[in-house]
Amino acid sequence: MTKYIRRAAGLCAVLLVALLVNAARVQVFLASSYDDNVANRRQAIARYEQPRGDILVDGRTVTGSADTGEQLRYERTYTDGPLYAPVTGFASQLYGTTFLENAGDEILSGTDPMLAPLPLWNDVTRAQNPGGKIVTTLNSAAQRAAYDGLAGRRGAVAAVEPATGKILALVSTPSYDPAELSGTGPAATRAWNRLNDSPSKPMLNRAIRQTYPPGSTFKVVTAAAALDAGVVRDLDAPTESPDPYRLPGTTTSLTNEVDGCENASVRYAFEWSCNSVFAKLGVDIGLGDMTAAAANFGFNDPKLKIPFSVSPSNFDLTLDRAQLALSSIGQFDTRATPLQMAMISSAVAGGGSVKAPYLVERTTTQGGRTIATTGQRTLHQAMSPATAQQMRELMTDVVREGTGRNAAIRGATVGGKTGTAQHGIGNSGVPYAWFISWAQAEDSLEPAVAVAVVVEDAAADRGEISGGGNAGPIAKAVMRAVLGF
Template sequence: MIRYIRWCAYFCALLLAALLANVARVQVWESAAYGANPANKRPAIDRYAEPRGDILVDGRPVTGSRDSGQLLRYERTYTDGPLYAPVTGFSSQTYGTSFVERAEDAVLSGTDPGLSAFPLWYDLSRGRPGGGNAATTLRAAVQQAAYRGLGGKRGAVAAVEPATGRILALVSSPSYDPGLLSGTGTRVKAAWERLNADPTRPMLNRALRETYPPGSTFKIVTAAAALDAGVVTDVDAPTRTPDPYRLPGTSTLLPNAAAGCAEASMAEAVQWSCNTVMADIGVRVGLRGMVEAAERFGFNDEGLRVPSWVSRSNFDTDMSPDQLALSSIGQFNTKATPLQMAMVAAAVANGGELRTPYLVDRTTRDDGSLVRRTDRRTLSRAMSPATALRVQELMVKVVEDGTGRNAAVPGALVGGKTGTAQHGVGNAGTPYAWFIAWARGQGAPQPAVAVAVVVEDASAVRGDISGNGAAAPIARAVMEAALRAGTA
């Protein structure tokens, strides 16, 4: 009898060992697979069991959380959702996250190890700290000025602090309310389908993700390339460029919209936006010189993050001379995001040093203590300080007595450049109106803001559409707001 009991004990011990082995297998080796299984609802339930941390503008939250009483308990809410949507993106139980909500998801959702001094404790207890906050670099007044300036027109605005790279405004229009995508159910699904079917593409972040032909605003890059390469040594010297200009190796004539461009100097070509002179200068700089100059400004960079990823701005690396001529005035295959063109203006304003743009200044715990702060970095030396000084003077002349008078700000020094970009099959599309600029307050040691504005659907007769008419007033309003915010 005792022998049978012993065998029974051995068998029970074997079963216990098998049970423990299976528990270890499930908890250790199979846990990742079970956690990732779509049928497992626990991760989603845990994710939304607590309020999400907030995104801050000027120290105040522009997001929040609402107790829905549902299984996925807390839903995201947004203050002034359409105003800040290109920055915050959305956080949806149904469709995931985008932009800062995605880039800083670990902090906002409370899963970042940096939120706790003892992260192992939360791993063992299967708990988590409260969601942290992401403090942006935006200035609310600058963001509002850009949003009001576009007034619902298709387009975008990007404004940057030249000395640091802090993004002060990032607006895409038309916009949408990301709160429509919070939660689950038919209401959220219907909103998603409606937004994606909208021909104006309100969920497209035009400031970061759309690329446009920059038109004549790219002439600032060409001017900097020519000065750095020594192709132009005297900006006031007349050139030998005819009007119209025959594109090299072709019979195609390139005209000017402005009068008096024949043999104009580079200074006059920037001031009055002469296509012929700047196209010829680009050809004289040469393909290699123009490519290197464009890349110093940030073109062809596929790795830019702010922290959301930014579309690559393009300047072709293999072109014939006639294509190079057109590319040097921002046409052919040259494409740029509004942020990229704000970076061009910022590099000029900052003495040729291009700072890496960034949108999140710091992340904090829910009690306000610091998790991490974004380091300010130099992206490149876009041009020499001497060249930057000369280009600044050229841009100031554009605003004071050239094509960009509508950007003038009383009491401030403003430099700018207009652009009207042709596009579409046979250039049949409504031209894009561009303006890039920087502004320095009276008595200030350095410029406070650099801005780029693009308007896709300028309301004017096609031949009258210009950066000065459609985009410069928006840039002026943004610069005025930035100058006021800097002295507040």
Template sequence: MTRYIRHAAAFCALLLIALLVNATRVQVVQSGHFDDNPANRRQAIARFGQPRGDIMVEGRAVTGSQDTGEQLRYERTYKNGPLYAPVTGYASQVYGTTFLENAEDDILSGTDPMLAPLPLWNDISRAQNPGGKVRTTIRAAAQQAAYAGLGGKKGAVAAIEPSTGKILALVSTPSYDPERLSGTSGSVARSWAALNASADKPMLNRAIRQTYPPGSTFKVVTAAAALDAGTVTDLDAATKSPSPYTLPGTSTQLTNEVDGCTNATLRYAFEWSCNTVFAKLGADTGLGDMLGTARNFGFNDSGLKIPSSVAASNFDTAMDDAQLALSSIGQYDTRATPLQMAMVSAAVANGGQVESPHLVDETTTDDGDVVENTGNHSLHQAMNPATAMQLRELMTGVVEEGTGSNAAIPDVTVGGKTGTAQHGIDNSGTPYAWFISWAQKSGEAQPSVAVAVVVEDAAADRGDISGGGSAAPIAKAVMEAVLDGP
């Protein structure tokens, strides 16, 4: 009898061990699988069971949370939603998250382990931290100036502090109110359908996710490559540049929108944007040097994050001389985001150094303790410092004597470059108007702001002056907002 009792006890012990092993397997090994299962609503209920942390602009929250009393209790709210949508993105119970709401979701939702008072505390206690805060680098006045300047036209503005890479403004229009996507009601689904069906594409972040032919603003890159390579050594020496210019290996002739471009000096060609001079300059400099300089400015970088991902700007790696000539004036397959062109202008203002652009200054706990400070990081040396000084001189000339006079600010040194990017079949589309610039206050050691503006539906002629007429005043307003601020 004792033997049967021992066997029964051993069998029960084995069953107990099997139960413990299975419980361990379910709760530890397979926990992630069950947590992520769409049928498991516990995670969503917990996620929306407390207020989401706020995104901050100059110490003020531009987001909030509203208690609905429903199962997914707290819905995201936005202050000046259309103004800050390219920065915040949306946080929706139905459609997920985008931009900072997505990139900083762990902080905002309270799931980041760094928010816990002690290491592994949440794993042991199963507690949930209050959502943390994301402090952005955005200047409210600059953001408002950019948004008002675009006035609802299709376009975008990016502004950067050259010495740090801090993004001071990031605007895309037409915009939308992210709060329309908060909650689970039928109106949310209707808003989603309407926003996605709109021909204006209001949810497209044109500042960082849309690339455009940069037109003559790319001549800054071409000039940097030519000066660094020694293709041209004197800003005021005549260039051997015919007008019109026959593209190498073709019978196609390239012309100019202005007079005086035949054998023009680099200074005159830059101030008045002579296509023939820069097309020949790019072809003479060669693909290797042009491509290397473009890469150093940030082109062809598919890994750039601010922390939201940024669409890669393009400069082709394999071209014949005719294609290279067109690419050197920002046409052919050359494409750039407004943020990329702001980086080009910032590099000139910063002695040739490209700082990593970033939108987040720091993240903190709910009560203000710093979790992570972004800091400043250099990406590349785009050009020699001496070349950057020459380009600052050229860009200043554009504003003082050339096509960019609409960006001039009293008692401030302003450098700029206008651009008109032709597109469509046989260039039939309305040109995109571009303007890139930087500004330096009198008495300050270096420029405080660099800006890029693109206006898609600019009612302008095809000359580079359209960039000065449509986009330059917007850049001026943004620069003034930064210079007048703290």
């Protein structure tokens, strides 16, 4: 009998060891695969069992969490949702996350190990930390001025601080309320379908994800390239440019909307936006120097993040001379995001360097302990400091006595460039109105803000569209908000 007891005890010991080995295999080696299994609802339940961390603008939270008492307990809420939607994005239990809600998800959800005082202990206990906070670089007054200025029209505004690259405003309209997508009920599904089916595309972030032909605002790049390449040495010298200008190798003539463009100086041509002068300048500069100049301003860069990705702006690398002429005045296949055009204006205001734009000042724990800060860095040297100074003169002239007079601000020096970009088959589409600018208070040592505005406004009368008339006043309101005027 004792023999059978020993055998039974041995079998039990083997089974116990096997059970312990299997438990260790499941809990240690297979834990991550079970965690990531789509059928495992524990992660979703844990994710929403505590309030999500907040996103801050000027020290004020623009997000929150509402206790629903349901299994997925906390739903995301938003203050001034449509105003900040291009920045916050949405955090939806059904449709995931976008923009800062996505880029900062580990901080906001509390899963970032840096939130824990003792990260290794958290790995052992699998404890969940309270969600942290994201402090943005936005200026709430500038954001509001841009949003109100667009007044629901299709368009976008981007504003940056030239010296640092801080994004002060990022607006896209028409917008939407991200709170509509919170929760798991039929209301969220209906909102999702409505927003995606809308012809006005309210969830498209036009400031960073839509590219437009920049039109005459691109002449800033062409003028800077001409000065740096030595093609232009005197802003006031005649340019030997015919009016109209026949595109090289074609029978097509490029005309102007204003008089006085024949053999006009670069100063006059920039001030009054002579297409013929800048098209010829682009050809004289040559494809190599033009593509290099565009790249130095930030074009053709697929890696730009702020921290979420930005659609690359385009300047073609292979062009014949006629295409180069059109590309040099912001037409043909040249396309840019509003943020890219704000970077161009910022480079002029900032002495020629393109600062990396960024939207997050710092991240913190719920209690306010700083986890990480965003360091300032230079992406490119777009032009020499001497050229930047000359470009500031040209842009100042546009606002003082040219096409951008609507953007003038008492008590500040303002530089700008208008643009009216043709598009559509045979240029049949209503032109996009552009205005890029920068502003410096008279008692300040450096410019405080650079702005880019684009207005699509498909409902407008074609004859009434102009960068100075439609986009200029919006840029002026944003600049005044940053300056505190």
